[in-house]
Amino acid sequence: MIPQEIIRRKRDGDELDAADIRSFIAALAAGRLSEGQIGAFAMAVWFKGMSRAEIVALTLAMADSGDRLQWADIDRPIADKHSTGGVGDNVSLMLAPIAAACGLAVPMISGRGLGHTGGTLDKLESIPGYRITPDADLFHKVVKEAGCAIIGQTGTLAPADGRLYAVRDVTATVDSIPLITASILSKKLAAGLETLVLDVKVGNGAFMADRGQAEILAQSLVEVANGAGVKTSALITDMNQPLADSAGNAVEMRNCLDFLAGRKRDTRLDIVVLAFAAEMLVKSGIAASPDEAEGMARQALSSGKAAEVFARMVSMLGGPSDLIENPDRHLARAPVEKPVPAARSGWLAACDARGIGVSVIDLGGGRRHRSDRIDHRVGFSELLPLGTRVTAGEPIALVHAADEAAAERAAAALAMHYRITDDKPETTPVIAGLV
Template sequence: MLPQETIRRKRDGGALSAVEIEAFISSLAKDELSEGQIGAFAMAVWFRGMTRDETVALTLAMARSGDTLSWPGIDRPIADKHSTGGVGDNVSLMLAPIAAACGLAVPMISGRGLGHTGGTLDKLESIPGYNIMPDAALFRRTVNEAGCAIIGQTGVLAPADRRLYAVRDVTATVDSIPLITASILSKKLAAGLDSLVLDVKIGNGAFMTGSGEAETLARSLVEVANGAGVNTSALITDMNQPLADAAGNAVEIRNCLDFLASRKKGTRLETVVLAFAAEMLLQAGLVKTAADGEMLAGEALASGRAAEIFARMVRLLGGPADFVENPEKYLPRAPIERPVVASDDGWLAGCDARGIGMGVIDLGGGRRHPDDRIDHRVGFSGLLPLGTRVARGEPIAVIHAADEAGFERAAAVLRDAYRIDQVPPALPPVIAGRVAADLTD
């Protein structure tokens, strides 16, 4: 079956059969397709979309393109969470150890930065020695002994998605619901999960900027995943500003450690992390209500158990044994760390979150091309949340830059990104909705 014929049929608006999709994805996984053919297929899907049956077929073909995992000997529910991507979204780093501390086993398959959004793997590579691509034996050992492991796609786990993911990043085809659905769920189906919770972002820093798009994606993900036998729900969360007060790689690892040390109480980030921990426990059947789940998760955080599990995971995957106790011995720092200040008195009332994400890329903290090397030192920290009252000359963020030119560009980005008003803003809730298996909010 010629791949160009499959591309042509989708380009012209035809519905592809499961056989056609399976053949195309099989060729992709075997490196039999050129980057041009992969990009053309992605663009055809972006313009023409896919039916539900096509999306299911694409997801299953990608999940079957490599090995699938099983978890013999682990008597806890196998659970995971995935985000559609945001700016300052480091939820996974804290959520996995919190969920593990509450009794779940969390084999988390994460990705690199995509478009303007940061990647969990890029952040973890800020930790010297951390092995994001362990073999199956080490992956299983880490999940068994630590309770969680955050790693990347190995060459044998959904390999078709790995190549398609990289091409989507540089061909403006990221924000396609069928491609997002298949990309996320193929990895999760291959990971042998019992349950899954999805974070579907909405807002100017998300791929789905409108509520209708976000809900459509959430329903697509929930329906396809549950149809494949994985108990799944989704929360729709606000991404009209960075979620954490840091955006970058090493800066977000520092933010993670602060969170695990209970130094981020009362933040939007805490609200989201505890909500997802509760949802994971609820979907896995370990609690009866979300309130019970939040209480259990809060106890795991406050007791220090989650931080201990994070430290164990880092050590088992090759990172420093004393990383959590002495992060500054290991995390790289940018040569320039300097604040940007408010240009006026008032309230921070609006934010271009996507612009901030692009600012991280311009500093060197993300990729313009799939083979670009990342500067893990750079980014933003101390980002003030919307609704904060500021005075002229007060810092609104700290820029971590490799050189003066990078600092000046990033400073311009931040000044343009924030709007200061003379009245307090009305802000949307950070949790905008929930989609469950019965397709009701």
């Protein structure tokens, strides 16, 4: 196998056969390809696309590039959820313990931030001591005893995807339907799932800004996953504004802890978390209907059982046992917190969600290069939702920054990301469709 020939053929629009794809991915996993070759392949796929047969071959090759997990000794349905990425999207952090509290086993393999979107692993790393890459035995133990474990890819689980994923982040090839499909599903197939629910984001803060493209991606994911034997569905959700009222790492973790502890509810976030919980429970056969499933999820929250599951997971993976009760004892705060005043009176009518994600990166809360270190303290909190009436000078958000100058820049940028109008805007449903 000559890598540059495969790259050339894909660059020229040829369809690659399964054997060539397997050879290329095997070389990638073995470290025999340069980052330039990986980036060139990703860019060729971005421009020329892939047929369904190529996507299936790529997905299976990446899933087979490492170990496949086995859960034979766990008598619960094995289920998971994955998001295509957004801003203020910390659904997984609440959803996994809720689903586990309702009777599912959730081995959740998550990723880092891609482009302007936040990463579940980056948020978890704001918890002191939390091990995002435990060995296989500990991962299995936590899933079995706590009910869920949210971790990152280990070196033995779909290792080809791990390297490709990192290169895509810095080569502007994130928003490719074939690459997104193969990346998400290779990890899920390797994780030994029985059922999977996907959150396909659409809007100016998503990789798929167009509803039609989001539906194509959702269809690709669902068809490939079901074809591989994993019962899968997808919800298309709105990402024209941050999902939670926080965007960052430690600030989103605080949002998660407050949600699980019942100290707060974000309307849009609440809707999405409960919808995905219901879909997971029905898909896995735990509940007979969405209404029954949503009732179970609400009970798991109100009873405190979901919070207990999350606390046990964190403790077993090396984090503090009292994180939910005492978040300020463990989550670092930025030294500067500055309100962002509304530029004028009126209604918050629209925002640039992608711009808000980029502003988090500018604060140091994300990466421009693979080697960048993240400042987990920084970001935005208390973001007001669209459709809110504000008066001039009223805070629309709170900036968390490392210094006063960064706070000033971020506050000015955030204010520019919002459009305020005299007329009340129409509200957009947070859940746009089901595939």
